[in-house]
Amino acid sequence: MAKSLGIFVTSPQNMRHVMGITQAAKAKGSKVKVFFTWNGVHLTKCKEFPSLCELADEVSICADSYKKCGYDPIGDVPKGLEAKDMATQGQHGAIIEDYECYLTL
Amino acid sequence: MKLLNVYRSEPSDDTKKLVEIVSEGREAEAFNLNVESPDYSALVDKVFSVDQTICWW
Amino acid sequence: MSKKVGFLLVNKEYTLDGIRSALGLAVENMYAYAYVMNNELADVSDYHKENIDWIRDMEGEVYTTEDANVENIGMVKISIEEIGKQLRDLDFVIPYGIMRSDKS
Numbered sequence: 001m002a003k004s005l006g007i008f009v010t011s012p013q014n015m016r017h018v019m020g021i022t023q024a025a026k027a028k029g030s031k032v033k034v035f036f037t038w039n040g041v042h043l044t045k046c047k048e049f050p051s052l053c054e055l056a057d058e059v060s061i062c063a064d065s066y067k068k069c070g071y072d073p074i075g076d077v078p079k080g081l082e083a084k085d086m087a088t089q090g091q092h093g094a095i096i097e098d099y100e101c102y103l104t105l
Numbered sequence: 106m107k108l109l110n111v112y113r114s115e116p117s118d119d120t121k122k123l124v125e126i127v128s129e130g131r132e133a134e135a136f137n138l139n140v141e142s143p144d145y146s147a148l149v150d151k152v153f154s155v156d157q158t159i160c161w162w
Numbered sequence: 163m164s165k166k167v168g169f170l171l172v173n174k175e176y177t178l179d180g181i182r183s184a185l186g187l188a189v190e191n192m193y194a195y196a197y198v199m200n201n202e203l204a205d206v207s208d209y210h211k212e213n214i215d216w217i218r219d220m221e222g223e224v225y226t227t228e229d230a231n232v233e234n235i236g237m238v239k240i241s242i243e244e245i246g247k248q249l250r251d252l253d254f255v256i257p258y259g260i261m262r263s264d265k266s
Contacts, residue, residue: 003153010176010183011162011260014113017138020145028149038179038259065179089186096165096192096254101152104160104256105113114261119172119199119242126246127255157253162172162261 002030006095007103009040014105019048021103022056033099035091037062040105041069044078053080060085107155108133111148113162115139120161127159166193167254170245174201176259178210181224183258185213188220195252197245198226198237206235 005025009018018034025032034056036043041061043049053059063073063086073086095102108131110124127133134155136148152158169184171177181196188194194217214224214235225240226232232239240248249255 005149005152008256010180010256010258011113013260017113017143017145020143021149024145024149027146028153030149030153037183038176068179089183090190092183093187093190093192096167096187097190101158102254103111103152103158104258117261120257120261122242123170123246123249126243127249157255159255160257162257162259 002028003100004031004098005033005101005103006099007032007034007105008092008095009034009036009043009105010038011105012039012042015043015046015048017105018043019052019055021105022052026055031099032056033058033095035060035062035087035095036065037089037092038065039069041066041071044081049078050080060087060091062089062091063087106131106157109136109151109155109158110134111136111138111158111160113138113160116161124161164192165254166195166252168195168197168249168252168256170255170257171196171198171259172200172257173259173262174203175262177201177203178206180258181210181213181217184222184224185217188217188222194220194222195248196222196224197240198224198228198231199242199245200227202228202230203235211235
């Protein structure tokens, strides 16, 4: 049986890898959670981001990072996310505690 | 202890040194993401099969 | 058992946020270690200095390869070889952000 996979995204350069790995893991029946922080939150503006939100089991971002990167975490929730997904570093902790496999991108 | 070292870019000398120390005496594999069309399915299979994955820069 | 997590911080545009992220795991009851490699930090705010203190209060540590960070911020000096040895004992190793250091 496929293992669960958590992906911690800290780089603004790896959207193709985030999408590619999530697609591959989901095709194998894996549960996938992705959390974006710091400059990684710029990837929420990629055209593929809403598709990622549909594909993965959970997607959330660091609201504090989003604000520091110049976006409005209340008035500009990225397409594909809800207000509850504008989260804290606790989501990274949840990946580490609750998921069997872990990747940093 | 099975270890997978994943490279997102060409490793620096410091990265190579860290990989060498971390991998010593362990069953270590490598996967290069820094190519035009990575085999993501193969990567996920490797991630599922090891005890720890480190995605270097 | 509490997980042991190490953040590798090689880019000064990412280092302070990486320390904040390490603190985020420390407050989740993990042992969080940050390794500031090849980048010197200037004008570190009280907020970020407090983050470092909090990591220590929760039995973590912030190490650096750079003498300036030892002198200016009180980080603990460490060599690349020692970092490698410490990483062997961690459950999670997180090369944070993108590779671009002051010395590259």
